[in-house]
Amino acid sequence: MDTISKEDIRKPENIVYKRTELLTDKVMSYCPGCGHGTAHRIIMEVLEEMGIQDKTIGIAPVGCSVLAYEFMNIDMQQAAHGRAPALATAVKRLNPDKFVFTYQGDGDLAAIGTAETIHACNRGENIVIIFINNGIYGMTGGQMAPTTLEGMKSSTSPYGRDIKSMGNPIKMTELVAQLPGTIYVTRQAVHTPANVRKAKKAVRKAFENQKLNKGLSFVEIVSNCNSGWKMTPNQANQWMVDNMFPFYPLGDIKVNED
Amino acid sequence: MAKVKGDIVIDIEKCKGCQVCMPACPNDVIGVSKNVNGKGYNYVETVNEECIGCANCAVVCPDGVITVYRKRIE
Numbered sequence A: 001m002d003t004i005s006k007e008d009i010r011k012p013e014n015i016v017y018k019r020t021e022l023l024t025d026k027v028m029s030y031c032p033g034c035g036h037g038t039a040h041r042i043i044m045e046v047l048e049e050m051g052i053q054d055k056t057i058g059i060a061p062v063g064c065s066v067l068a069y070e071f072m073n074i075d076m077q078q079a080a081h082g083r084a085p086a087l088a089t090a091v092k093r094l095n096p097d098k099f100v101f102t103y104q105g106d107g108d109l110a111a112i113g114t115a116e117t118i119h120a121c122n123r124g125e126n127i128v129i130i131f132i133n134n135g136i137y138g139m140t141g142g143q144m145a146p147t148t149l150e151g152m153k154s155s156t157s158p159y160g161r162d163i164k165s166m167g168n169p170i171k172m173t174e175l176v177a178q179l180p181g182t183i184y185v186t187r188q189a190v191h192t193p194a195n196v197r198k199a200k201k202a203v204r205k206a207f208e209n210q211k212l213n214k215g216l217s218f219v220e221i222v223s224n225c226n227s228g229w230k231m232t233p234n235q236a237n238q239w240m241v242d243n244m245f246p247f248y249p250l251g252d253i254k255v256n257e258d
Numbered sequence B: 001m002a003k004v005k006g007d008i009v010i011d012i013e014k015c016k017g018c019q020v021c022m023p024a025c026p027n028d029v030i031g032v033s034k035n036v037n038g039k040g041y042n043y044v045e046t047v048n049e050e051c052i053g054c055a056n057c058a059v060v061c062p063d064g065v066i067t068v069y070r071k072r073i074e
C-alpha cells in the first residue's frame, strides 16, 4: 500500500537535495532561466563538499555576474572589467594556501580581458578560471561579443554576424589549451540534469587540481542568455544545443595527469 | 516490493517561473501555476503525485529554489 502522506515524506531525514548554504538568501539578480545561477550553485556545492569555503577567495567580473559576491557566501573581490585573472594572480601569490578562482563572462574574458586571460594561462598561475560563454554581452543589452557565432543576431549585429566585416568567433578554450601553463581545460554546460552533474565534476576536478600546484584549470560553461537572444529559457537552451554546441563542442580538451 | 515515493517543495516566492525544471522531470510532476508570486512571476507547482525524488528539477533550477525529499516504502 502506498498511501503515504506528504507530511511523512517531507521530513528532514528524507531530504535528498536542498539549496547549499554557500548561496546567500538573496534572490539572484539574473533573468529567469539564466545559466549563471546554476553555475554559481555548482561552484558553491563543490566548495561545500570539499570543505574549503573558508579557504577560498573568488574574483567577480564585470558583466551580469558583477554581483556574484552578493550570492556566493564566501570571501570575494570584484575586479575591473577583464582583469580578474590578474587580480587572482595577485591574490593567489600572496595567499598560496588559499583556493582562488575567477568567474567571468565571455565579454569580460574574451574581449577586454583577453591579455589577462592568455597570460595568466601561459604563466600557469595556480588558479581556477570559470568562463561563462553565452556568446553575447548580456549585461549591457546583448551586443556582439568575440564569441558571437557566425550569423548570430545581436543588438549590434541585427542581421547576424558577418565574418567578412566583423571577424571570426573565437574559441578561447581551445586557445588556452595550447598553452603550457594550463593543466585542465574543459567545456561544459548546465541546461540539463546530466550536464549539470558533469559540469560539477569538472569544477571539482579544477579545484582538486589547485591543490597540486601544477597550473591553471579552465572550465568553460556554455550558457544561455535568453534575454539577449530574445527567447524563452527553454527555447534558448534548445537553440544553444542546436547552434552553440556544434561550434563549441562539450567535453575535456586537455587533461594533464601526472 | 520496495518502492520510493518522492516529493518536492518549491519556494514559490523565489521561483521565477522560468520553467527550466519542467522538461527535466521524468514524470511531468511540475506545471505552471495560474497564480503569480510577489514578483509577478507565474511560479511552478506540482500537478500530480508521481514524484520519485530524483532531484532532476532541483539540479537544473537556476535559482536553487527546490527542495527534494525521497522515502522508501515497503
Ligand SMILES: Cc1ncc(C[n+]2csc(CCOP(=O)(O)OP(=O)(O)O)c2C)c(N)n1
Pocket: A062, A063, A064, A065, A081, A104, A105, A106, A107, A108, A109, A112, A132, A134, A136, A137, A138, A139, A140, A145, A225
Ligand atoms: C572598462 C569597461 N568597459 C566597458 C564596460 C561595459 N560593460 C559592462 S558589462 C560588459 C560586457 C559583459 O559581457 P559578458 O562578460 O559576456 O557578461 P554577461 O553579462 O554576458 O554574463 C561591458 C562591455 C564596463 N563596465 N567597463
Ligand code: SF4
Pocket: A029, A030, A031, A034, A035, A036, A064, A134, A138, A139, A224, A225, A226, A227, A228
Ligand atoms: S541578460 Fe542574459 S546573461 Fe544577463 S542575467 Fe539575463 S539572461 Fe543572464
Ligand code: SF4
Pocket: B006, B007, B008, B024, B025, B026, B027, B028, B029, B030, B050, B051, B052, B053, B054, B055, B056, B057, B058, B068
Ligand atoms: S524530484 Fe524528479 S520526479 Fe520529483 S518533481 Fe523533481 S524531477 Fe520530477
Ligand code: SF4
Pocket: A033, B010, B014, B015, B016, B017, B018, B019, B020, B021, B022, B043, B044, B060, B061, B062, B063, B064, B065, B066
Ligand atoms: S527552474 Fe526553478 S525558478 Fe525556474 S520555474 Fe522551476 S522552480 Fe521556478
Ligand SMILES: [Mg+2]
Pocket: A105, A106, A107, A132, A133, A134, A135, A136, A137, A138, A145
Ligand atoms: Mg556574455
